Amino acid sequence: MTQDTTPELDHLIAGYRRFREQGWTPKLERWRELRDLQEPQVMIIACSDSRVDPAQIFDVAPGEIFVVRNVAAMVPPFETTPGRHGVSAALEFAVQVLKVKEIVVMGHGMCGGCKAALTQDLKGTEPGEGGFIADWIAMLDDVREEVVEKYGTVGRPAERAMEQAGVRASLTNLRTFPCIRRKEASGELRLRGAFFAISDGLLHVLDESSGAFSPVE
Numbered sequence: 442m443t444q445d446t447t448p449e450l451d452h453l454i455a456g457y458r459r460f461r462e463q464g465w466t467p468k469l470e471r472w473r474e475l476r477d478l479q480e481p482q483v484m485i486i487a488c489s490d491s492r493v494d495p496a497q498i499f500d501v502a503p504g505e506i507f508v509v510r511n512v513a514a515m516v517p518p519f520e521t522t523p524g525r526h527g528v529s530a531a532l533e534f535a536v537q538v539l540k541v542k543e544i545v546v547m548g549h550g551m552c553g554g555c556k557a558a559l560t561q562d563l564k565g566t567e568p569g570e571g572g573f574i575a576d577w578i579a580m581l582d583d584v585r586e587e588v589v590e591k592y593g594t595v596g597r598p599a600e601r602a603m604e605q606a607g608v609r610a611s612l613t614n615l616r617t618f619p620c621i622r623r624k625e626a627s628g629e630l631r632l633r634g635a636f637f638a639i640s641d642g643l644l645h646v647l648d649e650s651s652g653a654f655s656p657v658e
């Protein structure tokens with residue numbers, strides 16, 4: 442590299458070199474297969490949080506999962522308003538072009554986005570000063586009411602309830618997309634809620650009939 446390096450870039454480059462040696466070169470054949478097409482069977486919607494990387498948690502190889510990550514693992518409802526609908530574009534591609542068979546919405550413990558939705562600390566801030574986050578997580582306002590009524594706005598039980606309510610809200614919003622509703626009804630597509638608790642490293646899966654998350658054995 443000729444440009445100015447920084448400890449941060451050096452750290453990334455060192456990792457890249459390990460990847461070239463251990464991940465790329467020994468698996469050249471697999472990389473060649475992936476060169477022209479990807480056929481992931483699963484789409485995962487997760488939080489941008491640095492501690493919850495779906496590829497790491499599910500121990501999958503490149504080409505296996507199609508991932509969207511954003512603040513609080515949110516899916517906005519089907520909207521045709523002007524604006525840049527990044528999540529909707531990714532959903533459209535995954536569902537209509539790649540034809541994934543499952544969409545997993547994965548929330549996580551200690552989610553800052555969900556916490557802000559709960560405390561409303563960023564409400565009223567300017568775009569770039571917290572306003573974009575406030576606006577984004579306002580999607581959780583409806584489900585927040587129920588959480589606050591039961592648990593208040595502070596403490597882990599309230600936060601965890603909010604984190605899990607966020608997964609349910611994203612599943613609800615997923616079903617506002619006509620193509621998703623149609624494919625789910627025909628059995629071509631399964632929707633699932635999951636929750637990864639950083640504190641204990643346990644994955645929980647949502648039972649939508651009871652609304653409860655249970656740890657995977």
Ligand SMILES: [Zn+2]
Pocket residue numbers: 488489490512513514549551552553554555
């Ligand atoms: Zn998060």
